[in-house]
Amino acid sequence: MRAFKFGDDIDTDVIIPARYLNTSDPEELAKHCMEDADPEFAKKARPGDVIVAGKNFGCGSSREHAPIAIKALGIEAVIAKSFARIFYRNSFNIGLKILECPEAAEKIRDGDELSINYDTGEIKNLTTGESYFAKPIPEFMQNIIAKGGLINYVREKLQGTV
Amino acid sequence: MGKTIIEKILSQKSGVDAYAGQIVVADVDYVMGQDGTAPLAIKSFKEMGGKKVFDPEKVVFVIDHSAPSPNEGVSRLHKLMREFRDEHGIDFHDIGDGVCHQVVPESGKVGPGSLVVGADSHTCTYGALNAFATGVGSTDLAAAIISGKLWFKVPESIKFVLKGKLPKGVFAKDLILYLIGDVTADGATYMAAEYTGEAISDLSMDGRFTIANMAIEMGAKAGLMEADEKTFAFVKEHGGRDFTPVFADPDAVYAKILEYDVSELEPMVAKPHTVDNTAKVTEVAGTPIHQAVLGTCTNGRLEDLRIAAKILEGRKIHPRTRLIVAPASRKIFLRAMEEGLIKIFVEAGAAVVTPGCGPCVGTHNGIPSDGENVISTANRNFKGRMGNSNAFIYLASPATVAASAIAGEIADPRPYF
Numbered sequence: 001m002r003a004f005k006f007g008d009d010i011d012t013d014v015i016i017p018a019r020y021l022n023t024s025d026p027e028e029l030a031k032h033c034m035e036d037a038d039p040e041f042a043k044k045a046r047p048g049d050v051i052v053a054g055k056n057f058g059c060g061s062s063r064e065h066a067p068i069a070i071k072a073l074g075i076e077a078v079i080a081k082s083f084a085r086i087f088y089r090n091s092f093n094i095g096l097k098i099l100e101c102p103e104a105a106e107k108i109r110d111g112d113e114l115s116i117n118y119d120t121g122e123i124k125n126l127t128t129g130e131s132y133f134a135k136p137i138p139e140f141m142q143n144i145i146a147k148g149g150l151i152n153y154v155r156e157k158l159q160g161t162v
Numbered sequence: 163m164g165k166t167i168i169e170k171i172l173s174q175k176s177g178v179d180a181y182a183g184q185i186v187v188a189d190v191d192y193v194m195g196q197d198g199t200a201p202l203a204i205k206s207f208k209e210m211g212g213k214k215v216f217d218p219e220k221v222v223f224v225i226d227h228s229a230p231s232p233n234e235g236v237s238r239l240h241k242l243m244r245e246f247r248d249e250h251g252i253d254f255h256d257i258g259d260g261v262c263h264q265v266v267p268e269s270g271k272v273g274p275g276s277l278v279v280g281a282d283s284h285t286c287t288y289g290a291l292n293a294f295a296t297g298v299g300s301t302d303l304a305a306a307i308i309s310g311k312l313w314f315k316v317p318e319s320i321k322f323v324l325k326g327k328l329p330k331g332v333f334a335k336d337l338i339l340y341l342i343g344d345v346t347a348d349g350a351t352y353m354a355a356e357y358t359g360e361a362i363s364d365l366s367m368d369g370r371f372t373i374a375n376m377a378i379e380m381g382a383k384a385g386l387m388e389a390d391e392k393t394f395a396f397v398k399e400h401g402g403r404d405f406t407p408v409f410a411d412p413d414a415v416y417a418k419i420l421e422y423d424v425s426e427l428e429p430m431v432a433k434p435h436t437v438d439n440t441a442k443v444t445e446v447a448g449t450p451i452h453q454a455v456l457g458t459c460t461n462g463r464l465e466d467l468r469i470a471a472k473i474l475e476g477r478k479i480h481p482r483t484r485l486i487v488a489p490a491s492r493k494i495f496l497r498a499m500e501e502g503l504i505k506i507f508v509e510a511g512a513a514v515v516t517p518g519c520g521p522c523v524g525t526h527n528g529i530p531s532d533g534e535n536v537i538s539t540a541n542r543n544f545k546g547r548m549g550n551s552n553a554f555i556y557l558a559s560p561a562t563v564a565a566s567a568i569a570g571e572i573a574d575p576r577p578y579f
Contacts, residue, residue: 009347009436011542013546013547014544014546017524018227018549021525022239035551036545037545059347060378061198061283062199062280062281063198064202084348084351086283086297089299094301138315150206151209154211
């Protein structure tokens with residue numbers, strides 16, 4: 001699990017530019033993931049790798065294509081100092097793991113090897129031997145995750161009432 | 163304990179006595195998707211097992227982000243949206259009707275006290291009508307389309323008290339750019355902005371929409387204003403029903419109260435590549451401009467076109483500069499024609515394009531080349547936003563954009579006023 005480091009205010013136009021929104025196909029979107037920040041990123045990243053960024057990750061557009069592109073590329077999680085609100089919510093809805101952890105965002109360097117325990121929120125930096133703890137996920141959102149995302153949550157509700 | 167505007171609206175819509183920090187499930191009054199996000203919402207709707215929409219009169223799709231379609235991929239997405247309309251009988255605005263955030267207020271379906279969700283981050287625009295309106299993703303949108311409900315965390319509010327009168331040649335856009343520069347791009351994340359004071363009361367509805375529209379650029383969930391005679395007149399003009407205005411209580415609790423005196427404000431510009439990277443126009447005057455854009459959900463309204471036309475009348479744009487004008491809606495386009503504004507733009511050398519989002523969001527209608535500088539009345543100057551990550555976008559008021567198009571470089575518009 002290799003860390004790819006990005007800066008502050010990574011916006012959704014950088015994560016997936018609107019010029020590629022002529023499809024809803026996750027695999028197509030993944031090819032252009034983070035293209036305007038690092039044109040080689042989609043080629044370099046391997047399934048299970050992690051994006052580590054600064055403050056306000058995912059600011060800008062409400063396009064759900066942004067977390068979808070990251071997830072479809074096989075990125076396991078995004079760790080950031082903070083997330084923009086709509087991106088945060090969209091990521092939970094589609095099942096992309098995101099961790100808010102200022103200390104990790106600051107101390108992890110590009111290329112560090114990590115391991116994450118999602119139950120405890122512990123992020124281990126295998127390269128430096130450090131450990132960081134992410135903020136706990138709000139309980140209401142944990143319920144949505146436990147149902148496998150908002151789509152399953154609503155589907156189960158609909159089936160329950162029909 | 164007193165409540166902010168957003169605490170009151172979320173209490174009314176959820177039936178819970180709600181305060182900041184609580185999570186509520188609330189009824190939505192109107193649900194909007196555009197062609198960038200509705201196709202994914204339709205996909206989620208099907209995956210959720212959705213059979214029908216909760217109320218066809220409360221759901222609207224707008225084709226504005228790529229209108230008319232620039233390629234076959236987008237055409238397929240548009241077709242998907244039209245098929246959904248045919249199946250479910252929802253409200254629909256096809257190409258040429260305009261940008262969703264002008265078309266929805268013009269529909270009369272949103273007004274004081276409404277709760278609106280839209281799969282577009284600038285849905286916060288309707289806060290100018292004293293509505294709680296916020297951007298959501300496509301999956302949240304699908305859930306709202308099926309159930310007519312959505313969950314919300316009640317946000318804290320920041321109150322912006324804007325005192326004094328704006329000087330000549332300084333507009334709502336300059337004010338909101340100044341505020342974003344001051345609080346920064348994530349200064350209101352997870353919070354709602356409430357704008358009040360003489361400077362807001364003095365603004366037309368068009369100017370208020372500009373301010374509310376950019377609340378998201380400080381990270382806010384909503385940008386709300388109180389309703390007054392101008393709000394009621396706007397709603398009435400567009401055939402809206404009787405809405406009940408929502409006022410903040412005098413003892414409402416705010417995360418912060420920020421006071422500003424706007425009477426010394428100068429024209430502002432946001433420099434590449436973040437909206438909070440602001441400067442006075444005088445600090446960047448002289449920067450060569452290759453393309454100027456007048457339009458968008460921020461500044462494509464009638465007042466904006468009138469201000470630009472006042473500057474452009476009888477003048478020509480600089481040979482170095484292209485000027486693209488996109489009225490925010492069909493209605494505005496028609497009014498601008500009747501008033502002779504379109505003639506002024508065309509004679510000045512502008513290319514007038516279909517009402518829509520294209521130039522702002524980089525889907526078509528004016529993608530800049532490598533190394534070019536653009537000055538735009540839009541709300542975002544992110545790298546690659548306009549379709550080329552090697553271009554540089556400056557944001558400014560319609561007056562500054564018009565003055566810059568004539569000068570071929572960033573120019574202070576105040577000499578025209």
